[in-house]
Amino acid sequence: MKRFFKIIGVLFGILAIAFFIFRTPDTDPEEMRAKYGGEPSQFITLADGQQVHLRDEGPRDAPAIILLHGSSADLHTWQPWVDALKNDFRVIRYDQIGHGLTGPSQDGGYALEDFVEDVDQIADHLGLESFTLGGNSMGGWVSAGYALAHPDRLNGLILVDASGAPVKRPEGSGGNIGFTIAAMPGVNRIMEHITPRSLVEKSFQQSVSNQDVATPEAIDRYWELLRYPGNRRATIARFNTPRVTYTSEQISSLPMPSLVMWGDEDALVPVDAGRWYDEHLPSSQLVIYEGIGHLPMEEIADESAAAVRQWMAEKVLTAGPDQSAQAD
DSSP states (O other): OHHHHHHHHHHHHHHHHHHHHHOOOOOOHHHHHHHHSOTTEEEEEOTTSOEEEEEEESOTTSOEEEEEOOTTOOGGGGHHHHHHHTTTSEEEEEOOTTBTTTBSOTTOOOSHHHHHHHHHHHHHHTTOSSEEEEEETHHHHHHHHHHHHOGGGEEEEEEESOSOSSOOOOTTSOOOHHHHHHTSTTHHHHHTTOOOHHHHHHHHHHHOSOGGGOOHHHHHHHHHHHTSTTHHHHHHHHHTSOOOOOOHHHHHTOOSOEEEEEETTOSSSOHHHHHHHHHHSTTEEEEEETTOOSOHHHHTHHHHHHHHHHHIIIIITTSOTTTGGGOO
16 A cells, blocks of 8 residues: 555656646736737727727728637737738727737636627727628637627628538548647646647647748747736636537528638638538628638738728628618
């Protein structure tokens, strides 16, 4: 029996040493703000007290577009689109709760309604009566949820490889190792303290087909902002919060012009999900990019931004508030 307890003690000792060797601590908030929160960043406080990292660029009297990033990403993922669109549009993006320099939700809520409420409060804070809303992956899921809750406030909807469709990824079609671990009870608690850069790098590489966008700088940003205080715990909380899946009846009720954009090699949200959205949205345009993965706004930045510009000109800007539902 003494030998047994001795062995157990040795094992715990090894685990403790391994923990301290491989532990990746939180990043320093001030350092991260200096690195990723410079001009033109703002830090605003919403009506509910949540502080949000936001960038608002372009002419204030131009048509407004709010862009929502995906899971474990941040507002910088939209930089190529902002560069291409900000001369003619007011382009707004922000770090959603549990991400980037916004950090964790002040009340610990990561359900759909929490993300939707943030969109509404940010639009109120910025004085937007109506706007176009777009999102990638989880951000697309939130965008569709906002469209269902506040259809009268949107004059356009952009879904970029959006989650939320009742379409499952084919067996053996890939995925993302980081997301897989975050969704595993028990194991995901290790992730809160041990998150090697190599794990983030592998996850990012699995998400894209154009590996040119998986630069060391991009990997560093994902890794460092994931370790912003509270974000890892928030990631675990999000992946353990029941995720809403939309019905065809819900999506068919959305009246605004919609642009659905997808990479045909998306290993996270299959292109059939994009076809499902396009089938059920009453006023939809579908663009599928061959040889592109989960992040068309980065992988094929110029072409995807040009598609947004053309769609805005043809479907959104030519339709008045009362006519947007009839655009096709």
